[in-house]
Structure formats: structure tokens, C-alpha cells
Amino acid sequence: MNQLIPLSFHNTISLTIKREDLLHPHISGNKFRKLKYNIAEAIKQGSSTLLTFGGAYSNHIAAAAAAGKQYGLNTIGIIRGDELHDKIAENPTLNFAAGCGMKLHFVSRSDYREKHTPEFFNGLKEKFGDFYLLPEGGTNALAIKGCEEILTAEDSGFTHICCAVGTGGTVSGIIKSAGAGQQVLGFPVLKNEALSDDIIKFAGQGNWQLVTRYHFGGYGKITEELVAFMNSFYDKTGIPLDPVYTAKMVFGVIDLAEKGFFPENSRILMIHTGGLQGIEGMNRELKRKKKPLIKI
Structure with missing residues (x-):
């Protein structure tokens, strides 16, 4: 079962993470x-x-x-x-x-x-x-139908819904189910100029935008800065983030918040889309390159 976890922040903005990663131990x-x-x-x-x-x-x-x-x-x-x-x-x-x-x-x-x-x-x-x-x-029409169920009535009070974006299916489902007063922000994890067009095909135009500057080099790419952020986030919250998707989104949301991107009193919901199984493989690559490892 997923959970809504409030996170502390230093100004009037509230951050909450929805732990969809807890839905199932392997199909998360x-x-x-x-x-x-x-x-x-x-x-x-x-x-x-x-x-x-x-x-x-x-x-x-x-x-x-x-x-x-x-x-x-x-x-x-x-x-x-x-x-x-x-x-x-x-x-x-x-x-x-x-x-x-x-x-x-x-x-x-x-x-x-x-x-x-x-x-x-x-x-x-x-x-x-x-x-x-x-x-x-x-990602197909049935997948997007399933992703429309990520948001529930419990989430109606949030002003911004944020998630990582790969093929665009998850964010499309969220866009379709978001309330009229909610802004959906997608954080692509890869360089794909056609991604907006793909999302429009599934979800149409609407109250959403892509924030494209937090992909850290592209799909599957990671930096020591991102690893340090993930480990710091884990130490502070006890919540593991996956290196390919959710970590990049959470990094981006917090960076934007610190830079004044969000209006005062914004209530931000970040979707943890799972993918924690990928940490072991990423750590093997980091170890081979003699780089700092991700905590889990």
C-alpha cells in the first residue's frame, strides 16, 4: 500500500512524497x-x-x-x-x-x-x-488508464503534482486525473525533443509542463552530485530513491523550490514511481568506476 509522507522544508512551501514504490515488493x-x-x-x-x-x-x-x-x-x-x-x-x-x-x-x-x-x-x-x-x-492506452489511478481524492489539496518522465505514460495518466486547479510538472530523465508531442497524443493540452534541465546527462546517467543528494535524502528521511527516475525529479523539485520557482503556500506532491531494484545494478557500475555508492 502506498503512503503520503510529509517532508519538512524551510519556507512556506510544503513537500509531500507519495510512495507508490510500496504498492508491491516487485511490481512497484x-x-x-x-x-x-x-x-x-x-x-x-x-x-x-x-x-x-x-x-x-x-x-x-x-x-x-x-x-x-x-x-x-x-x-x-x-x-x-x-x-x-x-x-x-x-x-x-x-x-x-x-x-x-x-x-x-x-x-x-x-x-x-x-x-x-x-x-x-x-x-x-x-x-x-x-x-x-x-x-x-x-506505455499504451491501458497503462495510462492505470496511471490515472495514482491520484486519489486524498490528493486534491495539492497545488502541484510532480513526477519523473520516461516514455510519458505515467505523467499522461496523472495529467488526465489531476484537478482543474492543479499544475502537473514532469521531469524527463532522458533527452527527447519529441516527448511533449508524445504526451499530447495521450493527454492533450492542459495544465502541465516539462522541466527538462534535471536529466543529469540522459537516461541511466548519474553523477556524484546526484548520488550525494540521494544519500543525504535517505539519511534525513529514511526514503530510498532510485537513480534513474525519482531521484532526478526530487532533486529538481527541491532545487526549484530553493530558487523560488513555486509560489508561496504551494503544496507539492512528488510521486515516487518505484524502480528501487535498479540500485544494485547501478552500484555495481559505480563500484567498478570507484565512485561513491548509493545507500539502501
């Missing part, structure tokens, strides 16, 4: 929301297999594998990077997914870029037979 945060109606649809269609896509440390891959195990569905993960085929045991995300019963199929990065083409899709059908297709990151 926005992945729980995105998979909810897709799993129901797959079962309704009589499909016994979910097929989806992701990288080496993908939250979506881990969550889809766990969901398949929980609901008795076969799962297939198309993994970016054929060099990873013999490194499953060394990768905590892929090792977890395989342990849940997911069949991992590795493709080259160049082939992976063609996954949207009919030729690639037909090749998957020939190889694996019938399956229910989940897009990379899990």
Missing part, C-alpha cells in the same frame, strides 16, 4: 499501474504469454517478469544488447527476471532499434508464436 510504483489493466486484458483475450522489451537494468522487465509469475503467465523479454547473453548471473535485474521464469532473448542494439517495424514483429511471431505485446516501458 508506476509499473504496477501500467501492468494492471494490461494483465487483465491479456487474461481476457486468453493469452498465456506476455512479450516485452527492455535494457539490462529495466524496471519494466523486472516488473513484467514478476507479474507473469504472480498471474501464471509465460513471459518473454527482448533484451537490448546481444553481448549480455552470457552475463545473466552477473546482472541483478536479468537474473531476477530469469528467476521469475522469463525467457530472455538478446538482440543487437542495431536490431533492437527496428523493434517497431512489421518485419521485426513478424519475426517474433514466427519464433515465439502468439503473445500479448507490451511496449517498451509499458
Whole structure:
């Protein structure tokens, strides 16, 4: 079950974090929301297999594998990077997914870029037979329907709703369910000039904007400054943040608040979208580079 955790701040602004990461031990945060109606649809269609896509440390891959195990569905993960085929045991995300019963199929990065083409899709059908297709990151109309349930009546008093943005599905659901007087701020974790257009397709124009200067170099990139912030935040609050998504958003919100971006008496809700499983993999990379590690 998620929780609303108030955080202290030094002026008239109030900060609260909604811990969607607590929804489920393995299908957490926005992945729980995105998979909810897709799993129901797959079962309704009589499909016994979910097929989806992701990288080496993908939250979506881990969550889809766990969901398949929980609901008795076969799962297939198309993994970016054929060099990873013999490194499953060394990768905590892929090792977890395989342990849940997911069949991992590795493709080259160049082939992976063609996954949207009919030729690639037909090749998957020939190889694996019938399956229910989940897009990379899990974003589709049913996923957005699930993400609309992140906000509840309990959240109606907040003036600003903030969340990290990857493919745009989560923020689209939040935009669609936000109240008329609420401002939604999305913090992209990657460089994607077309992201606003993608969100408009799902959620239309409205009372929202993207804050694009807190991606820390792009998707999956992290700096010592961000690690220090995460560790300080954990020491002060006891709340772990994931390095790919939520940490960047929380850093951005606090930085904006300190710079006077938010009006006085703003009540800000930050959505913790989960992804904590990625910390172990990130720490392995940081250790290899002899950099400070993330506390957990």
C-alpha cells in the first residue's frame, strides 16, 4: 500500500512524497499501474504469454517478469544488447527476471532499434508464436488508464503534482486525473525533443509542463552530485530513491523550490514511481568506476 509522507522544508512551501514504490515488493510504483489493466486484458483475450522489451537494468522487465509469475503467465523479454547473453548471473535485474521464469532473448542494439517495424514483429511471431505485446516501458492506452489511478481524492489539496518522465505514460495518466486547479510538472530523465508531442497524443493540452534541465546527462546517467543528494535524502528521511527516475525529479523539485520557482503556500506532491531494484545494478557500475555508492 502506498503512503503520503510529509517532508519538512524551510519556507512556506510544503513537500509531500507519495510512495507508490510500496504498492508491491516487485511490481512497484508506476509499473504496477501500467501492468494492471494490461494483465487483465491479456487474461481476457486468453493469452498465456506476455512479450516485452527492455535494457539490462529495466524496471519494466523486472516488473513484467514478476507479474507473469504472480498471474501464471509465460513471459518473454527482448533484451537490448546481444553481448549480455552470457552475463545473466552477473546482472541483478536479468537474473531476477530469469528467476521469475522469463525467457530472455538478446538482440543487437542495431536490431533492437527496428523493434517497431512489421518485419521485426513478424519475426517474433514466427519464433515465439502468439503473445500479448507490451511496449517498451509499458506505455499504451491501458497503462495510462492505470496511471490515472495514482491520484486519489486524498490528493486534491495539492497545488502541484510532480513526477519523473520516461516514455510519458505515467505523467499522461496523472495529467488526465489531476484537478482543474492543479499544475502537473514532469521531469524527463532522458533527452527527447519529441516527448511533449508524445504526451499530447495521450493527454492533450492542459495544465502541465516539462522541466527538462534535471536529466543529469540522459537516461541511466548519474553523477556524484546526484548520488550525494540521494544519500543525504535517505539519511534525513529514511526514503530510498532510485537513480534513474525519482531521484532526478526530487532533486529538481527541491532545487526549484530553493530558487523560488513555486509560489508561496504551494503544496507539492512528488510521486515516487518505484524502480528501487535498479540500485544494485547501478552500484555495481559505480563500484567498478570507484565512485561513491548509493545507500539502501
